[in-house]
Amino acid sequence: QTGSANTNPSDSADDEYITSVSIGTPAQVLPLDFDTGSSDLWVFSSETPKSSASGHVTYSPSKSSTAKKLSGSTWSIEYGDKSSSSGDVYTDIVTIGGFSVKTQAVESATKVSTQFVQDTVISGLVGLGFDVGNQVSPRPQKTWFSNAASSLAEPLFTADLRHQETGSYNFGFIDTSLAKGTIGYTPADGSEGYWGFTATGYSVGGAKLNRNSITGIADTGTTLLLLPDNIVDAYYNNVESAEYDDSQEGVVFDCSEDLPSFSFGVGGQTITISGDLLNLTPIEEGSSTCFGGLQSSADIGINIFGDVALKAALVVFDLGNERLGWAQK
Numbered sequence: 194q195t196g197s198a199n200t201n202p203s204d205s206a207d208d209e210y211i212t213s214v215s216i217g218t219p220a221q222v223l224p225l226d227f228d229t230g231s232s233d234l235w236v237f238s239s240e241t242p243k244s245s246a247s248g249h250v251t252y253s254p255s256k257s258s259t260a261k262k263l264s265g266s267t268w269s270i271e272y273g274d275k276s277s278s279s280g281d282v283y284t285d286i287v288t289i290g291g292f293s294v295k296t297q298a299v300e301s302a303t304k305v306s307t308q309f310v311q312d313t314v315i316s317g318l319v320g321l322g323f324d325v326g327n328q329v330s331p332r333p334q335k336t337w338f339s340n341a342a343s344s345l346a347e348p349l350f351t352a353d354l355r356h357q358e359t360g361s362y363n364f365g366f367i368d369t370s371l372a373k374g375t376i377g378y379t380p381a382d383g384s385e386g387y388w389g390f391t392a393t394g395y396s397v398g399g400a401k402l403n404r405n406s407i408t409g410i411a412d413t414g415t416t417l418l419l420l421p422d423n424i425v426d427a428y429y430n431n432v433e434s435a436e437y438d439d440s441q442e443g444v445v446f447d448c449s450e451d452l453p454s455f456s457f458g459v460g461g462q463t464i465t466i467s468g469d470l471l472n473l474t475p476i477e478e479g480s481s482t483c484f485g486g487l488q489s490s491a492d493i494g495i496n497i498f499g500d501v502a503l504k505a506a507l508v509v510f511d512l513g514n515e516r517l518g519w520a521q522k
């Protein structure tokens with residue numbers, strides 16, 4: 194068995210990727226953000242304060258004949274960008290891309306932070322990290338993918354995120370036609386809950402890859418490519434107008450700049466992110482100053498290959514073999 198779901202950029206900056214998920218009987222369809230950096234499936238619901246839920250699609254367990262309260266269970270989560278949410282837990286049927294998990298823990302939000310209230314394009318997250326990262330207590334729950342894995346043709350999923358066009362999350366199979374290059378595999382470390390791996394080097398423009406281990410995570414829930422300062426500086430030294438903008442908390446440059454590409458080595462392959470994928474977006478509507486897709490990871494403590502990097506590749510999240518596959522797109 195397999196599943197295949199389309200996913201779409203949330204806005205002109207490809208800030209988030211939105212995928213429709215069906216929950217309950219009859220199906221309640223919610224727009225959710227798939228996040229390989231976390232392991233909880235949580236939603237805005239009938240239990241979310243009305244003022245916070247306004248503008249969001251919500252899940253009502255009381256309207257689902259297959260919903261069951263997981264009594265005594267609660268959850269609370271805080272993300273890297275300091276956004277947070279918490280609540281209680283139901284189980285219900287959750288269908289993604291035509292594949293159904295009968296008894297999936299659906300975490301219902303009774304509290305959401307301001308960022309979530311304002312981010313009305315999504316009604317919650319589907320964590321696609323490792324089960325060890327789940328935040329339900331007293332008994333942690335499995336992710337949708339973990340529950341699905343044993344019934345899928347292969348215990349893996351792929352992410353094909355695209356710039357300003359529809360991409361896909363495929364479950365249980367690899368559509369190699371989505372990639373130009375060969376898939377290179379490298380071991381994945383799931384011990385912290387997210388998909389950790391080590392890139393073997395990088396280069397700016399068409400230069401030859403150097404040898405420089407970069408340990409980081411493959412994170413569909415993070416917009417940017419966040420790498421160490423020395424790499425960020427090496428890149429922006431090639432961009433005449435680049436400067437650090439305190440208010441934007443990042444490197445900005447003239448939108449008219451012709452940005453160099455950025456490449457990294459992984460699994461014996463070279464993934465090249467084109468310059469236009471690194472020129473994220475004007476800092477404000479109509480501004481001629483643009484915000485860079487590559488920024489520093491210095492104050493985070495972990496390198497994150499977020500959507501800016503993932504957009505250049507077909508990425509295979511292979512749970513069965515605890516490995517990550519990367520192919521140039």
Ligand SMILES: CSC[C@H](NC(=O)[C@H](Cc1ccccc1)OC(=O)N1CCC(N)CC1)C(=O)N[C@@H](CC1CCCCC1)[C@@H](O)Cn1ccccc1=O
Pocket residue numbers: 208209226228229230231271272273274275276308312318387410412413414415416417484493497
């Ligand atoms: C340094 S991890 C920062 C990252 N959050 C971002 O990337 C947000 C995403 C976004 C964009 C637009 C609207 C709302 C949210 O976007 C920015 O922060 N941006 C983009 C726009 C830029 N102008 C400024 C910088 C982040 O916490 N991800 C987590 C998942 C997110 C949470 C917020 C909702 C969307 C999914 C998560 O995987 C990060 N994780 C990864 C591993 C371990 C723990 C952990 O928690």
